[in-house]
Amino acid sequence: MIRVGLISDTHGLLRPEALAWLQGSNFIVHAGDIGDPVILDQLRAIAPLTAVRGNNDNAPWGRALPEATQLQAGGVTLQVLHDLAELAIDPRAAGVAAVITGHSHQPRIEHRDGVLFVNPGSAGPRRFRLPIAAGELLIADDGQLQAHTVVLAA
Template identity: 50%
Template structure:
């Protein structure tokens, strides 16, 4: 299963992000959506699981949960906007991957058998960081992820 991961759109869904996510079977949005129409557009590509971030304090984005868990291909994915707010022990909970955003810094790291994935920011460029999303492959052998630079 191919899963698209996006975060920190801050009200901007770039055409390059839409292109990068084409063909995925599910999309995870790790917060700071900025405009609910972004989630509507992403739902045109695949089903979406989304959480709110620290800028999502008005409208429909404010109604998103602060954290969420989704099961894909028999594996659990835990979404939290800032990894510093992680409120579970992912090893004990049997989580395959913790998906976060907030820092705008893309990263893929495995600790204690759990993947920690931050797709970076797909919205307005900030702090001279790259504009990115991530693609995850979920299968019988596990979870693999790669960062995709958009610009």
């Protein structure tokens, strides 16, 4: 079983609860709006990291990140981007098993046309009354996927 830790929208705040949740991940995905490059270093210290630029990652270090990328893990392809509205591919036709996004700050897991869509929510500063959250994607040896989100702070 491969565990991909999912985090998004840290906006410069990497909470200890998020770091604890990500421990034991084989890979980590940060789906944008990182806010501080130190966060990337902290995540890389836990596991190999895939990160994309969010709409607020405008500093030179942020502009160096891709807007979208793919990750191969456990024999499946994951598409990563910040804002789902900017998905420029047909994930099913491209052989993508899961699409990982952020931006909305709302944890969400859904299946569409045979593709798993996961938004782990926001792990950074609270926005409105939305929970502070993160997620995980579990990839079984046979390629089957399970996704979960966890509320880190109500």
